[in-house]
Amino acid sequence: MNADFTSASEPIARLIEEFNRLPGIGPKSAQRLTYHLLQAPQETAEALADAIRDIKENVSLCSICFNITDSNPCAICRDKERDHSKICVVEEAIDILPLERTKKYHGLYHVLHGVISPSDGVSPEDLKTGELLSRLNTDSVTEVILATNPNLEGEATAMYLQRLITPLGVKITRLARGLPYGGDLEYADDVTLSRALEGRQEM
Amino acid sequence: MTTPRVYQTEAIIIKRTNLGEADRILTFYTPALGKIKAVAKGNRRPKSKLGGHVELLTHSQLMLARGRNLDIITQAQTINNFLPLKENLETISCGMYISELVDAFIDENLEDHRLFNLLLETLQRLSEGKDADVTLRYFEIRLLDYLGYRPQIRQCTSCNSQLQPVTNFFSSRYGGVLCANCAYQEPVVRALSLNALKVLRLWQNCDSATAYKVKINAQLASELEKVMRDYIRYLLERQLKSTAWLIKLKSGKSPG
Numbered sequence A: 001m002n003a004d005f006t007s008a009s010e011p012i013a014r015l016i017e018e019f020n021r022l023p024g025i026g027p028k029s030a031q032r033l034t035y036h037l038l039q040a041p042q043e044t045a046e047a048l049a050d051a052i053r054d055i056k057e058n059v060s061l062c063s064i065c066f067n068i069t070d071s072n073p074c075a076i077c078r079d080k081e082r083d084h085s086k087i088c089v090v091e092e093a094i095d096i097l098p099l100e101r102t103k104k105y106h107g108l109y110h111v112l113h114g115v116i117s118p119s120d121g122v123s124p125e126d127l128k129t130g131e132l133l134s135r136l137n138t139d140s141v142t143e144v145i146l147a148t149n150p151n152l153e154g155e156a157t158a159m160y161l162q163r164l165i166t167p168l169g170v171k172i173t174r175l176a177r178g179l180p181y182g183g184d185l186e187y188a189d190d191v192t193l194s195r196a197l198e199g200r201q202e203m
Numbered sequence B: 001m002t003t004p005r006v007y008q009t010e011a012i013i014i015k016r017t018n019l020g021e022a023d024r025i026l027t028f029y030t031p032a033l034g035k036i037k038a039v040a041k042g043n044r045r046p047k048s049k050l051g052g053h054v055e056l057l058t059h060s061q062l063m064l065a066r067g068r069n070l071d072i073i074t075q076a077q078t079i080n081n082f083l084p085l086k087e088n089l090e091t092i093s094c095g096m097y098i099s100e101l102v103d104a105f106i107d108e109n110l111e112d113h114r115l116f117n118l119l120l121e122t123l124q125r126l127s128e129g130k131d132a133d134v135t136l137r138y139f140e141i142r143l144l145d146y147l148g149y150r151p152q153i154r155q156c157t158s159c160n161s162q163l164q165p166v167t168n169f170f171s172s173r174y175g176g177v178l179c180a181n182c183a184y185q186e187p188v189v190r191a192l193s194l195n196a197l198k199v200l201r202l203w204q205n206c207d208s209a210t211a212y213k214v215k216i217n218a219q220l221a222s223e224l225e226k227v228m229r230d231y232i233r234y235l236l237e238r239q240l241k242s243t244a245w246l247i248k249l250k251s252g253k254s255p256g
């Protein structure tokens, strides 16, 4: 931390420091947020404080899919309309949002809470892999969709999961990797292009 | 010498960490500038122009602009993406290990052309699916050599006597081999078979083409791996995180 908080009074300095701990917030933004709240009406500040307390007290992980939820099991796992024979495996709970927005997927999810990253010391036992396997062993799941990110760590995690799941005889699919919509062929790297070619479809 | 505001370099990407919402800090090794850290703006967005050109374990041509703290990568073009390496969990893991090794041992801006070439050659070997044990051990031996940590394996590191053609001992603290007499007084040593000593001696003094021709069986591979793992842990004063992963991956594999 390199910002100079010594001129600010103790409670102000404390809030700046707390903001500064958050990802993506540097010392300058932390100061700006703090002074903004100082000038904001009492209710605004209290609503923020309440919201923060609320997520810590009332939000937890779904005991089935490890999605972040305020009820257990989560709304997705409880939904009888959804296809309980499919599980889509994602790295983080936040990855569920874009998939849900597509309205194309009606199965369940499983959140790993990370990816295999040897140099960061993250190995499979730090992820919810065992929990995934026990779901596959007990529930009547017929397809697992691996939706980890298309980068080296995400691929390594998908390969590892494939190795674990294959003996169970469950169908394993991987999200198609190809060109991003709105992207530009000119800037596509060879890996993306060759995978887009491999995954080409008849029109 | 004044440095230009914009410059170009070849690079091998060895580390990526997320920064802010969509940026990444990349660490890469270059032939003339050594290890550098720079920012790849927006690289986590799917439409990033840098895209896979700055993926881990990729050899790319980078264009950079001087920044206040870190330089900024403005353009990137893949030279070799080592795609086959990235389609196999074992070779990915080996690649991650050598990246972590380089990152741990090399300070920023310490350049070494030989190391750059060795890195390329090693990734290429892994990509071709060649014997990963030989590839990794030779990489370690050469890396330590370049850094001035060449283990002393000609004579006994303690009493300087000629080593007998029997099982001797390796001491990380001495940075080399001890004869049976000296090893007796040293609390932490690892037995070193005559074959292992011969292979180490050969690798220390031969070029890569010769080194890669060496065939080692599983037992010898495991012995060499343990000796080098001890020595590297001693030098770094910690075990590399990907070492634990490599061990786990190996043990989980059914034989054959």
Ligand SMILES: [Zn+2]
Binding pocket: A062, A063, A064, A065, A066, A067, A073, A074, A075, A076, A077, A078
């Ligand atoms: Zn759930």
Ligand SMILES: [Zn+2]
Binding pocket: B156, B157, B158, B159, B160, B161, B178, B179, B180, B181, B182, B183
């Ligand atoms: Zn001796």
